[in-house]
Amino acid sequence: MNVLILAVSAGGGHIKAAEAIKNYILLNEKNSKVEILDTLKYINPILDKLVIGGYIKAIKKSPSLYGKLYNYNYYQMDNTLASVSNKINELMANRLLPLIKDFAPDIIVSTHPFPNEMLSILNGNSQLKIPTLSIITDYACHSFWLYSGIDAYIASNEEMICEMVSMGIKANTIFNYGIPVLPKFLEPCSKEMIFSELNLDTGKPTVLVMGGSLGIGKISDVYSELCSIEHPLQIIIITGSNKKLFKELSELSENSKKVTRIIGYTDKVNNYMQCCDLLITKPGGITITEALACGTPMALFSPIPGQEERNANFLVKNYLAINLEDFHSYKEGFESLFNSKEKFSIIKNNCSKFYNENCGNDIYNLMKKIIANAMTL
Missing domain, CATH: 3.40.50.2000 (Glycogen Phosphorylase B;)
Structure with missing residues (x-):
């Protein structure tokens, strides 16, 4: 199994989730090829410093302002900030294509909203015909995670499924397996x-x-x-x-x-x-x-x-x-x-x-199923 995992090093948690799922893939299939990509850093190190540095500065210096932006954008996927994010991610998404082509993944996994949007853009432009899976790393969802071009989502709890469905995600694409942690x-x-x-x-x-x-x-x-x-x-x-x-x-x-x-x-x-x-x-x-x-x-x-x-x-x-x-x-x-x-x-x-102790293995088995289904299309 060839798996490309797209993460972003904002605070460390998204990379940890990526490392956890990599561990479970290799435990189940030791000959698998799994690569974790710090997505923004790969695409543009300067932009990565601006975005991640700005995020860290915001939560340290102006947490209340950050919270207001989060809440303002909670349901509003078509607002100005979301539109700006979409334009930036659209420009960055194409930078992933050469790597994806060279790596030839059977499935792409994302543990951060930014790669989710990039993958959705590539899917929407028919530039990407590889199944995608997103692992949401919190216990409540936000519209920034949710895009029509993602084939399946991993949720951390049952309540999130109702929340995600209310935001337009199909229930049969959401799996309540939990967030993977290192074995x-x-x-x-x-x-x-x-x-x-x-x-x-x-x-x-x-x-x-x-x-x-x-x-x-x-x-x-x-x-x-x-x-x-x-x-x-x-x-x-x-x-x-x-x-x-x-x-x-x-x-x-x-x-x-x-x-x-x-x-x-x-x-x-x-x-x-x-x-x-x-x-x-x-x-x-x-x-x-x-x-x-x-x-x-x-x-x-x-x-x-x-x-x-x-x-x-x-x-x-x-x-x-x-x-x-x-x-x-x-x-x-x-x-x-x-x-x-x-x-x-x-x-x-x-x-x-x-906690679902089979979380990592459940996600691995789901990935196998998604890949198998994609091969029959």
Whole structure:
């Protein structure tokens, strides 16, 4: 099987989803040829820096403005911003054709809205006669993901199917398999070994704090209020690529009464998620999916207005997490969870059952079916 996966490195989650599905293809069919393309970077590195740099700057400096743009464009696929995006993607789409021709994929998979639109444009111009599949990496949809030229969509939950159908997508092209995560998130690890490496107590309640690959959000505030509660616990904080935050938290932890371990970029997130009793995180689509795959309860903070707010709403509504932003203070949110064994138990139980452990294999089997159907046409 030859598979071309189109992703965009905006925040890291879309690339992670691409890597996950690549893993499952190779696990099922080791001789497959699978290539992940950072699409904007391939087409035009300068444009990639402008677009991705602008996105990151917007969510860091003006999250409320970003949220307004997201909500304004939610259902309006024909508005000005969508039209501008369409024109840009139309110009870029043709740059993919030589690569597609050389690689000769049996199917093209997309994990980001930009490649979705490019593939739809190429399909609409009859320049592309290769089946396409899109993996939506959040828990609520947006019109920017949805295009008539995409043959099939992977949704993360049943509610999304109704939402997508209301936006014009045919129900028989939507598959509720979930978002794929790397296989290691489903493989058990040794808590004793992991905690021994960190010099932590295996018998003590442990909280993991994350701010995504960029290490953004009110992590210092979260840590300060965690330290202020009387509930006995130990803390692990992953700061990702944010070196300034790493330094700040390292200094804060020196005077903390809570045993704390500050970790920068790491490839052991799966181990820490599995070994901790609670994950405190921004509700990025991939991070919360990894937590659900590990069965780890969540408390959410600093959602990016727009998609992350809607992710948080989905989790809270389905008793998979609490949203710390719903309380007067983070401390109040923590205490409401730690002081209610019943509430914590319900969330933990729901998290342990939610994720489809066959997600990766289900998507692989669907790809095989789509390719087979295309060959009969």
